[in-house]
Amino acid sequence: MSMSLLAFSAVCACxxxxxxxxxxxxxxxxxxxxxxxxxxxxxxxxxxxxxxxxFVVREPxxxxxxxxxxxxxxxxxxxxxxxxxxxxxxxxxxx
Numbered sequence: 001m002s003m004s005l006l007a008f009s010a011v012c013a014c015x016x017x018x019x020x021x022x023x024x025x026x027x028x029x030x031x032x033x034x035x036x037x038x039x040x041x042x043x044x045x046x047x048x049x050x051x052x053x054x055f056v057v058r059e060p061x062x063x064x065x066x067x068x069x070x071x072x073x074x075x076x077x078x079x080x081x082x083x084x085x086x087x088x089x090x091x092x093x094x095x
Contacts, residue, residue, distance in 0.1 A: 005056060006056065006057075009052060009053045009056035009057065010053065012049040012050075012052050012053055013049065013050055013052075013053035015046075015049055016045070016046040016047065016048070016049030016050040016052075016053070017046065017050065018046070019042045019043070019045055019046030019049070020042065020043050020046030020047060020050070021046075022042065022046075023038075023039045023042035023043050023046070024043075026039070027039055035076070037077055040073045040074070040076050040077045041073070041077060043069065043073045044069075044070050044073030044074045044077070047066045047067075047069040047070040047073065048066070048070045050062070050066045051063055051066035051067050051070055054066055
């Protein structure tokens with residue numbers, strides 16, 4: 001693996017962390033809403049960047065976690081009424 005890919009993925013991880021944690025902090029301070037597009041896009045993009053890093057450094061459990069967070073955030077933006085994930089979770093809660 002080239003050092004430049006590792007370095008690039010490290011920069012991506014830093015940016016992803018700033019985006020995701022920054023969105024959470026702004027939401028806690030009342031400056032973003034957790035269902036708003038700004039929050040969801042920041043968390044989704046941040047998680048995607050962290051998933052890329054996890055892929056590069058071969059961390060499958062972290063890759064799965066960040067991929068799920070990315071899909072959940074982007075699906076909430078693209079399917080704002082009811083996402084597939086929401087329906088599945090409601091079906092599970094009904095059991």
